[in-house]
Amino acid sequence: xxxxxxxxxxxxxxxxxxxxxxxxxxxxxxxxxxxxxxxxxxxxxxxxxxxxxxxxxxxxxxxxxxxxxxxxxxxxxxxxxxxxxxxxxxxxxxxxxxxxxxxxxxx
Amino acid sequence: xxxxxxxxxxxxxxxxxxxxxxxxxxxxxxxxxxxxxxxxxxxxxxxxxxxxxxxxxxxxxxxxxxxxxxxxxxxxxxxxxxxxxxxxxxxxxxxxxxxxxxxxxxxxxxxxxxxx
Numbered sequence: 001x002x003x004x005x006x007x008x009x010x011x012x013x014x015x016x017x018x019x020x021x022x023x024x025x026x027x028x029x030x031x032x033x034x035x036x037x038x039x040x041x042x043x044x045x046x047x048x049x050x051x052x053x054x055x056x057x058x059x060x061x062x063x064x065x066x067x068x069x070x071x072x073x074x075x076x077x078x079x080x081x082x083x084x085x086x087x088x089x090x091x092x093x094x095x096x097x098x099x100x101x102x103x104x105x106x107x
Numbered sequence: 108x109x110x111x112x113x114x115x116x117x118x119x120x121x122x123x124x125x126x127x128x129x130x131x132x133x134x135x136x137x138x139x140x141x142x143x144x145x146x147x148x149x150x151x152x153x154x155x156x157x158x159x160x161x162x163x164x165x166x167x168x169x170x171x172x173x174x175x176x177x178x179x180x181x182x183x184x185x186x187x188x189x190x191x192x193x194x195x196x197x198x199x200x201x202x203x204x205x206x207x208x209x210x211x212x213x214x215x216x217x218x219x220x221x222x223x
Contacts (some may be wrong), residue, residue: 001169034209036152043202043213044152050208085154091209094166096142096154 001090002026002090009031012107017078021102023071023088035064038101039084043101047086067095078104109133109212111203116217123193127217129186129203136182137161140206144213145199151189155201156188167208171197 003026022031029077031051036044046055046065051071061076075082083106088099116129127143143155156177157166165177176189186203200216 032209038152043211043215046209046211049211055211087150089154089210091206094157094212096157097167098152098154101151 001095002029002093002097004088004090004097004099006086006088006102008102010103010105012105013078014107015078015080019075019078019104021073021086021088021104023066023073023099025069025092027089028068029092031067032090033064033066033071034089034091035062036087036089037061037084038081038087044087072096073085075104080106109205111205111212113201113203113214113217116201118222119193120223121194121221123221124189124191125193125219127188127201127203127219129214131184131186131203131205134156134205136179136184141177141179141186142155142204142206142210143177143186144202144204144210145197145217145219147196147199153199156204165216170172176208186200187190190219193219195221197221 005024007022018022033051035048038044046059052064063074085101085103087101108142112130113129140159142157158177174192200218200220202216203214205212206212
């Protein structure tokens with residue numbers, strides 16, 4: 001199975017900050033990479049697919065980049081509603097695999 | 108509006124069985140691949156199983172293969188997960204999830220607790 005490793009596992013930030021979360025795949029997955037946001041008690045929400053395509057309705061302050069094995073989710077101007085846990089997921093092959101998650105907390 | 112509503116979770120003893128259901132609405136269910144994804148309390152997301160539109164292709168995570176069976180009834184817009192020989196480590200919130208280009212919509216989940 002392809003292993004997805006996110007970094008960092010958690011960090012604190014302030015509203016207005018530019019933040020980046022990285023995701024590394026244990027083998028190449030082309031651009032078959034999605035990012036999800038999950039808030040406590042809620043189901044995950046798709047933010048980005050195909051590594052850099054913004055899902056409909058997702059604010060443009062979210063962006064994704066990368067291909068192959070290294071990917072980045074960037075939030076350009078952190079808002080209060082962005083404090084959550086973020087997961088990457090590869091859909092290049094089965095089994096689908098998720099990163100362990102990155103929790104973004106308020107500083 | 109896409110809706111996925113899971114049911115069937117509950118408390119079960121180790122070695123027991125449960126059948127989860129997911130009823131879909133707001134889209135042409137038969138045209139979409141579907142998944143089950145679980146999340147243990149306080150933990151991350153773990154993909155469990157996949158079924159293609161029409162049901163001809165099925166995959167399982169190693170952790171559940173041989174114990175869980177995924178199925179679908181396109182006439183009833185429903186997805187199922189039959190879970191046998193349940194273990195404590197199967198305790199989790201189980202999500203039904205639609206797959207378009209990728210997993211794009213999730214239900215709210217049904218909680219399965221395996222404990223004596």
